[in-house]
Amino acid sequence: MRPIANVRRVASNLWAEPDIARAAAALSVFRIALGLVVLWQAVMTARDLQLLVGEFGLMQRPINQALAPPSLPTVAWFHKLWDLGLLSERHVIYILLALYMISLVYVIAGWRTKIFAGVALFLHLLFKASGFASIYGAHELATNGLFFCMLLPVSTRYTLVRNAPAVDAFFVRVGRSVLRAYLSIVYVSSGIEKISGPAWRDGSAMWNFLMRPEVTIINFGWLNHVPWLVLIMGWFVLTVEIGYFFCLFSQRARVAWFFGTLLLHLGISLTFHLWAFSFIMMALNCGALGGFPMQWRRRPAVQALPDPSLTVAKSS
Amino acid sequence: MDYKMAAKRRAVCAFWIIHIALCVLFVAPDVLHTAQGPVWRVLRPYGVYTGAASRYGFFAPNVPSARRVRVRVLCGEKWIPVQAPLRGAESELRLTTITSLLMYKEVEESVAASWAAYAFGKLDCGEAALVEVDYYEVPPIQEYRRGARPQWNLLRVFAFAPPGVIKPGEVSKP
Numbered sequence: 001m002r003p004i005a006n007v008r009r010v011a012s013n014l015w016a017e018p019d020i021a022r023a024a025a026a027l028s029v030f031r032i033a034l035g036l037v038v039l040w041q042a043v044m045t046a047r048d049l050q051l052l053v054g055e056f057g058l059m060q061r062p063i064n065q066a067l068a069p070p071s072l073p074t075v076a077w078f079h080k081l082w083d084l085g086l087l088s089e090r091h092v093i094y095i096l097l098a099l100y101m102i103s104l105v106y107v108i109a110g111w112r113t114k115i116f117a118g119v120a121l122f123l124h125l126l127f128k129a130s131g132f133a134s135i136y137g138a139h140e141l142a143t144n145g146l147f148f149c150m151l152l153p154v155s156t157r158y159t160l161v162r163n164a165p166a167v168d169a170f171f172v173r174v175g176r177s178v179l180r181a182y183l184s185i186v187y188v189s190s191g192i193e194k195i196s197g198p199a200w201r202d203g204s205a206m207w208n209f210l211m212r213p214e215v216t217i218i219n220f221g222w223l224n225h226v227p228w229l230v231l232i233m234g235w236f237v238l239t240v241e242i243g244y245f246f247c248l249f250s251q252r253a254r255v256a257w258f259f260g261t262l263l264l265h266l267g268i269s270l271t272f273h274l275w276a277f278s279f280i281m282m283a284l285n286c287g288a289l290g291g292f293p294m295q296w297r298r299r300p301a302v303q304a305l306p307d308p309s310l311t312v313a314k315s316s
Numbered sequence: 317m318d319y320k321m322a323a324k325r326r327a328v329c330a331f332w333i334i335h336i337a338l339c340v341l342f343v344a345p346d347v348l349h350t351a352q353g354p355v356w357r358v359l360r361p362y363g364v365y366t367g368a369a370s371r372y373g374f375f376a377p378n379v380p381s382a383r384r385v386r387v388r389v390l391c392g393e394k395w396i397p398v399q400a401p402l403r404g405a406e407s408e409l410r411l412t413t414i415t416s417l418l419m420y421k422e423v424e425e426s427v428a429a430s431w432a433a434y435a436f437g438k439l440d441c442g443e444a445a446l447v448e449v450d451y452y453e454v455p456p457i458q459e460y461r462r463g464a465r466p467q468w469n470l471l472r473v474f475a476f477a478p479p480g481v482i483k484p485g486e487v488s489k490p
Contacts, residue, residue, distance in 0.1 A: 044406035052410055058400055060430045071361040134410035144367030170325055181336045189343040190372045197377025208379040211454040211466055224461045273405055
């Protein structure tokens with residue numbers, strides 16, 4: 001019976017939430033942070049949107065369409081509007097962008113989150129498919145993030161709604177578990193693929209990463225004098241990624257991994273300037289692992305029984 | 317707890333278990349699922365719409381070398397460089413993704429042709445366009461210590477002409 005009890009105890013750790021109110025708040029922080037990053041990304045590409053998703057942009061429409069999954073919506077769905085001369089393609093793109101931004105603002109505000117997250121997800125997919133040749137990891141993560149906002153209880157806190165829905169501990173636990181499971185898939189699959197080749201194990205991948213031309217913060221050439229540091233950094237990445245799943249079994253390890261992933265993504269954003277990607281990952285981690293108690297309750301000490309000899313001495 | 321709530325909870329749990337299982341299946345090696353299989357043809361749109369079909373091999377198993385594209389258009393006797401007028405770091409990042417597509421044999425010519433078409437659109441006088449692809453070679457750490465430094469090297473050159481002049485195609489390969 002003991003092994004079964006141990007498995008039960010370990011499994012219950014996965015589900016455990018020391019403070020359900022904080023867990024609900026963490027999910028709300030995830031919603032706000034994700035919404036802000038996706039909105040910022042939309043604003044930052046707004047001026048160049050026609051070049052990225054337009055029919056005669058940098059990558060012409062047939063290329064984007066050939067690369068994108070055929071079932072996704074695209075700007076070309078609305079081609080009748082400019083074929084009939086009602087609106088230009090540019091107008092359609094910017095009207096859709098405005099709708100996308102408005103729906104993201106409502107997601108951030110937490111007002112009818114499920115509906116607006118659904119609208120934002122649809123428009124996000126539309127812009128993603130229309131400019132498929134230029135999308136990167138941040139777009140994939142945002143797709144998942146908006147889908148989670150659509151179905152998970154992410155607007156129980158920090159909303160502009162007067163009567164926010166009451167916190168249901170069960171659904172908050174489910175929400176956190178889903179985010180944790182999803183992030184485990186992201187990190188562990190990436191970690192396994194990394195460790196399968198020699199480049200990350202011997203540090204050469206880390207060296208190649210830091211020496212790429214996009215890394216402009218400083219010249220990391222000095223690392224050639226301390227190759228062991230490159231090796232450590234490579235193994236830090238592997239440990240954070242592959243160990244992510246295992247950290248979920250211990251509440252204290254979750255806190256360590258929360259800060260580990262923050263460090264990893266801060267490093268990526270500072271060196272590689274993958275700001276949107278890094279901040280979406282941080283937002284997801286806030287939802288999955290954030291909201292931990294700042295002070296850990298000590299285990300109740302076994303109460304010392306009064307020394308019977310002393311009692312006897314006193315009474316005598 | 318009433319019966320309805322219990323049923324709702326069970327349904328929610330079942331949905332998420334299936335969703336997470338699909339996420340795992342989608343990141344699993346291709347051996348485990350064939351894109352042409354009838355089941356996957358049904359599951360794929362769900363995965364694409366929800367993000368479950370995403371794969372996450374960030375910089376794995378190795379960090380690829382950076383690519384750079386230089387586009388020049390021949391106007392009269394002058395080669396005029398054409399650059400994408402992108403404003404902002406996020407747009408530049410997306411340009412990097414486009415450039416990285418030049419690593420893949422299946423799409424490299426189409427991507428280069430699209431660059432050339434864009435350049436011809438910018439310059440009406442264009443008689444020919446050259447799309448030059450460079451890669452950034454980073455020496456191994458030991459060679460760096462011996463004095464080698466990272467540098468841009470020419471990888472491929474694609475030449476294009478507007479329709480009616482000559483047929484597009486690759487002209488040189490260093």
